[in-house]
Amino acid sequence: MSWRYRIIDLVRRTRSLEGYRRLCAGDGLGDWRLRQRRALGELLVSLQRHNPFYGSLLRGVKEATLREEPEEALYSLPVMDKTRVSEHRDELYAPPSGYPPPARRRTGGSTGSPFEYYVDADTTCRARAYLLFCWHRCAGYEPGDPYITVAGRSLQGEGSFRQSVYRFLQHNTLVQAHRIGEGALPPSRALRRARFIFAYPGALCALLEQEPGLSKQMASLGAVFTTSEQLLPAMRRQIESMLKVPVYDMYGANDGGLVSCECGEHAGYHYDPLNTWVESQRTAEGESELLLTSLNTRSFPLVRYRVGDVAEVRDMDDCPCGLPWPGIVNLKGRTRDLIRLPDGSRVHGSLLNAVLADFPEVTRYRIVQEKSGKLSVYVRMTPDTGARASERLRNSIREACAGLEVEMLSFKEPGGSDDKFRVIESHAV
Known part of the structure; x- marks a missing residue:
């Protein structure tokens, strides 16, 4: 049945099937650190030569340094996010001569911010x-x-x-x-x-x-x-x-x-x-x-x-x-799934996942912090669970979140959308 993937590789001009077989044969598993450093050095040299944005940042760095000490050169470069990438889009987009045209991709993803990029x-x-x-x-x-x-x-x-x-x-x-x-x-x-x-x-x-x-x-x-x-x-x-x-x-x-x-x-x-x-x-x-x-x-x-x-x-x-x-x-x-506490500090929403993990009777849940700071906790529990367990859960969440107001609500499956489901969501500024 691999003929199916051979056709996909032909259309996409990739060699995924060949790469898969090499991975199954153990290629790159034993000496990955050496090969990774070499790949990083090759990337930095290419960017210095061909990319306007990174060429200016790496100007003056010897090619031998990029190859022999790639980590040091990498960590000297700025951290990029979607906003900064979009601002420097024209400088960043620079396909080297002889390279196949990259594929254009667009994502809003779970961040909600449309972002267009290219992948070789x-x-x-x-x-x-x-x-x-x-x-x-x-x-x-x-x-x-x-x-x-x-x-x-x-x-x-x-x-x-x-x-x-x-x-x-x-x-x-x-x-x-x-x-x-x-x-x-x-x-x-x-x-x-x-x-x-x-x-x-x-x-x-x-x-x-x-x-x-x-x-x-x-x-x-x-x-x-x-x-x-x-x-x-x-x-x-x-x-x-x-x-x-x-x-x-x-x-x-x-x-x-x-x-x-x-x-x-x-x-x-x-x-x-x-x-x-x-x-x-x-x-x-x-x-x-x-x-x-x-x-x-x-x-x-x-x-x-x-x-x-x-x-x-x-x-x-x-x-x-x-x-x-x-x-x-x-x-x-x-990173933005942060819960704002009454004193203005913030904690990551995963703290609440840890609280819910202690309640095996909870089968599904979703937690939304409203703009007011209140936590709306949507839960579904096993049929034999009583009201006392729900109250214990509410108190545990309040204790973990330094006394935030907590409202317990019935969980319902999201409908009418094929978007990703977010377990923790905060609208508090």
Whole structure:
């Protein structure tokens, strides 16, 4: 079935299938640090020579220094965010002579701010190869095997004919998140043959509540991969108990060239260090924020790019899963998911996730801080849960948030939209 991906590679002018096979053969696993430093040095030399924005910043730095001490040169460059990238767009966009035209991408994502950027084929190739590799390691997938996607725009595209053709070639059957309430299930043949499910966790939980016997129709299912939304412990338990397969959460940033995935140890998210250099910096609130440098895009470089997520980077050489590549750990969510306390200070919303984790009777929740500062806590509890548990939860949240006003409300599945679901959301200035 790999002929499907050969056609995709031909159209996209990539070599993802070749890259996938090299990863399966262990290429780049043992000497990744040396190769990563070399790739970073090559990137900086290219930017010094060909990119107007970074050429001016690296002027006067010897080429030998860029190659031999690339980290020092990298950390001397400014941190970039969407606003700054957009301001210097004309200087940053500079495809080197002889390079294939980059692909133009546009995202509003979970930040809500439209952002246009460009990605070179080499970045797309490595990212796609690593995605296939993760699916293979965790689900026994081979390129061309059928699978099912349960998602909205960020995974399915904008519904164009071209996207439909790509899904056909990928053997990917789509369940649109905003149509789950309409009973839109894939054909029984697609369910029976699907090797894995790739899904928004919230949308998949909603589908399972609508179709509790779905596992009986999915004889070939080997795993579930969740992405794009925060996977809560209760969601993981629900999916694994109802589908009877392991769940592997994935984290990625298309604009930063990053794809990462949990392994069977669930100790972190392994990523490809030969495609992305990942570092972190401390925010004003003391959180660790990710910065990404795409190592294989020259046309529109995103260097030390603030992707807007709170997490840490860790070496995982001794991971029992056998993959020595580094990982992202303590992934908490967006940097802007901050709860304002009565004294004016702010804490990250992940604090509330920790509080909710102590209440196993809570099956779904969403927390919104209103402009007034009040917390609207939407929860769904198991049917046998009494009012006393709800009051204990309310008091625990108030205590964690220094006495903020808390209103307990009934959780309802989001409807009429295929956007990503945000667990923590703050509108307090």
